[in-house]
Amino acid sequence: MEKKRLISIGIIVFLLLVGILTIILINNRTALTITLDINPSMEIHLGKNEKVRNIIALNEDAKELINKDLNGKSIEEVFGTIAEKVIKKDYIEDGKVIILISFKGKENKEKINEVINKSFQEKNFATEIIVIENITKEDEKFAKKNHITPAKAAYIQSITKENEKISTTSLLDKSIKELQETQKTGRYCEEGYHLEGHFCSREIGVAATSTGKICPTGYYEYEEKCYLEVPSEEGNELVCREGFLLEDNQCIHRETASLEEEYTCERGELLRKGDVSPVGAIDNDKMYCIDKSTGQEPTLRCLTINHIMIEGKCYVGPAPVINGGCLNGDPLVNGGCYSPDDGDQWVCPNGQIYEKSKDIYVDLCPDTFTYLEPTITGYTCPKDFTQEEDQCVKIEKEETRHNKYCPTGYTMLENERCIDQSQTAEKEDGLVCLQENTRLKDNQCILYETIDAKHS
Numbered sequence: 333m334e335k336k337r338l339i340s341i342g343i344i345v346f347l348l349l350v351g352i353l354t355i356i357l358i359n360n361r362t363a364l365t366i367t368l369d370i371n372p373s374m375e376i377h378l379g380k381n382e383k384v385r386n387i388i389a390l391n392e393d394a395k396e397l398i399n400k401d402l403n404g405k406s407i408e409e410v411f412g413t414i415a416e417k418v419i420k421k422d423y424i425e426d427g428k429v430i431i432l433i434s435f436k437g438k439e440n441k442e443k444i445n446e447v448i449n450k451s452f453q454e455k456n457f458a459t460e461i462i463v464i465e466n467i468t469k470e471d472e473k474f475a476k477k478n479h480i481t482p483a484k485a486a487y488i489q490s491i492t493k494e495n496e497k498i499s500t501t502s503l504l505d506k507s508i509k510e511l512q513e514t515q516k517t518g519r520y521c522e523e524g525y526h527l528e529g530h531f532c533s534r535e536i537g538v539a540a541t542s543t544g545k546i547c548p549t550g551y552y553e554y555e556e557k558c559y560l561e562v563p564s565e566e567g568n569e570l571v572c573r574e575g576f577l578l579e580d581n582q583c584i585h586r587e588t589a590s591l592e593e594e595y596t597c598e599r600g601e602l603l604r605k606g607d608v609s610p611v612g613a614i615d616n617d618k619m620y621c622i623d624k625s626t627g628q629e630p631t632l633r634c635l636t637i638n639h640i641m642i643e644g645k646c647y648v649g650p651a652p653v654i655n656g657g658c659l660n661g662d663p664l665v666n667g668g669c670y671s672p673d674d675g676d677q678w679v680c681p682n683g684q685i686y687e688k689s690k691d692i693y694v695d696l697c698p699d700t701f702t703y704l705e706p707t708i709t710g711y712t713c714p715k716d717f718t719q720e721e722d723q724c725v726k727i728e729k730e731e732t733r734h735n736k737y738c739p740t741g742y743t744m745l746e747n748e749r750c751i752d753q754s755q756t757a758e759k760e761d762g763l764v765c766l767q768e769n770t771r772l773k774d775n776q777c778i779l780y781e782t783i784d785a786k787h788s
Contacts, residue, residue, distance in 0.1 A: 364437035366444060367481040368414075370430070371423050371507040372397050375481070376410070378437075378444075384410045390481055396421065407447050415451035422773060425509070427563035427749070428458040432508045434467060434483035456550055458563035462487070462508070478504050484511075491515050495788035516731040518788040530785050537779040539767040545759035552751055558759055559751035564736040564744065571735045576728075583730040588723050589714050595706035597621035602706055608698045621704040627696030630678035630686055639673055640665065646673040728787075 364378040372394040377385040384405055389395040397417045402410050418424060429452055435441050445461055452459045464483040475485035488503045491514055498520050503511060510527040514520045521532035547558035572583035595602055600623035606616030634646040641647075642663055650668020651658070658669035678686045680697035687693070713724035738750035745751065765777035772778075 364435060364441075364444075366436075367434045367483050369432040369481055369484050369508050370418055372418065373481050373484065374398060378407065382407055390479065393421075393423070407444065408451075411447050411451040412454075415448075415455060415457075419452075419455055419457065423507075424457055427456070427561065428460065430460045430462065430509045430512055432462045432464065432481075432483050432487055432511075434464045434481065434486075456562050458565070462512070474500075480504060484508075487511055495520075497786075497788040516733070518730075519785040520788065521785055525783070527785055528782075531782050532785050533780045533782045535778050536781045539765065539770045539777040539779050541763045541772070541775070541777045542766050543761060544764035546762035546764060548757050548760055551757045552749055553759075554745060554749075554751055558757045559753055560755035560757070562739060562742060562750050562752070564738055564748050564750050567735040567737050569735040570732040572730065572732060576730060578732065581732060583732055585728040585730075587717075587726045587728075589717055589726070591711040591713065591719065591722065591724060593619075593708050594710045594712055595619055595621075596709050597704070597706050599623055600702065600704055605703065608701065619706055621706045623702040623704060624696060626700060626702045627698075628681065628700040630680045630694060630697050633677050633679050634673070635677055636673075636675075640670060642670065646676050647671060648673045 366376040366378065367390075368374050368376060373390040374394045374397070375388040375390060377387070379385050384402055384407060387398045387402055387410070389398055397414060402413060418429065423429075431448060433445075433448075435444070441463075445463075448461060449459045464486050467482045467486050471486040471489065472482045474489065475482040478485070480488075487508075488500055488511065491503065491511060492498050492500050494515070495518055498514065502520060502523050503514070505523060506514070506521075506526065510521075513527055513529075519527060519530065521527045525532035525534045547553045550561060551558040552561040553559075570578060570581065572578050576583035576585045578584075598621070600621035602619060603622050604616065605618055605620050605622075608622060609616065632641065632644060632646065634641050636648075638650070639646050639648055642665070647663065647665075647670035649662075649670030650665070651662075651671065653664065653667065653669055658664050660671070662669045662671045664670075675687060675689045678688075678693065680686070680694075680699055682697070682699040684697070684699070711719075713719050717724035717726045719725075736744070736748045738744045741754075742750040742752050763772055763775055763777075765772050767777060767779065769780050769782065770777040771780065
């Protein structure tokens with residue numbers, strides 16, 4: 333009897349252990365896989381207990397943000413830590429972070445988005461989350477080949493399908509903010525450059541840092557004072573940047589130019605007068621049929637005392653005769669040796685002086701050419717312009733954006749920053765960059781090269 337009782341207790345204990353282990357395994361099993369792109373890219377494995385099982389860094393930037401200490405922590409703790417490090421590493425510009433995210437699993441995705449939003453908003457940064465719903469096998473293959481997340485692969489491929497001029501390889505190293513800007517405006521940069529509005533920039537060196545007074549984190553310098561700053565908010569009104577007009581829900585910029593005349597010549601060569609005449613001549617920008625057959629050679633003039641002309645060339649002298657002759661084959665005149673003058677001056681009928689020694693010389697005098705009016709054969713527009721009736725027009729289009737506004741009590745500046753002018757802070761000691769085209773990054777002054785962005 334006692335033996336049966338012990339066996340029963342053993343079975344109960346065994347079943348309890350199996351049950352506990354099963355619960356542990358179920359809770360630790362990955363219930364949701366999240367890929368996250370800001371510029372750092374990472375893959376987060378979440379268990380059913382909403383604890384983070386593992387985080388995998390998918391690029392070098394992410395390796396600096398995550399470590400094994402985050403494993404086993406709640407999603408609130410993990411995303412709070414990630415947000416803090418992203419802000420500290422200066423991956424966020426203009427007070428707003430744009431995040432590309434994808435999910436694999438059936439857990440509460442809405443809660444994840446809320447946690448991410450709250451993590452950044454608690455630190456006064458606005459968020460925009462782009463959720464990629466449908467990821468194809470082609471996206472996964474492209475992602476694996478290029479060491480990016482499937483979500484970023486899908487986003488890149490959607491951009492290049494809309495803009496055939498843009499190659500997928502040129503977008504691989506771009507942040508989500510850059511990709512979104514390219515999608516909206518059609519502007520893009522080649523590999524190695526990063527898009528900043530209408531320009532592309534890249535790091536080309538490091539400059540020396542200096543110490544100076546700067547505003548504390550969360551404050552913005554305006555009129556030499558530090559004011560508390562919060563991100564601007566997005567409204568419902570569609571707007572365009574300066575120089576563009578809103579037409580049919582698109583931003584349009586029109587540039588006009590005059591029609592250019594097309595000419596032909598029955599005699600002579602079609603040139604602008606300024607291309608052959610001395611600077612300052614009348615009608616320099618006017619086109620003429622220029623007949624050079626009437627051109628006359630300039631006249632040699634020796635202006636310096638003791639310079640003489642021999643067979644149409646000026647000579648300097650005299651120099652003494654050495655050993656009964658002259659050096660370098662110089663001519664002997666009246667008992668003295670004369671050497672060629674490198675400072676010859678040549679004069680045209682209109683008085684224009686040319687000097688060979690200064691590389692200012694003409695074979696024929698432009699004022700002796702015959703200038704004939706060309707025959708107009710038609711009209712054309714400059715490159716990239718199209719003709720509309722009697723003028724040339726170039727049209728540039730951009731996507732619209734929503735207007736920005738500040739929360740109650742905050743003042744909007746020209747750059748759409750929102751500051752509270754009632755809350756100020758004293759400047760503190762910090763590192764600054766004084767050299768032109770430099771910015772502070774990771775306590776270094778990085779030197780940048782900037783070029784115009786391309787447009788699809």
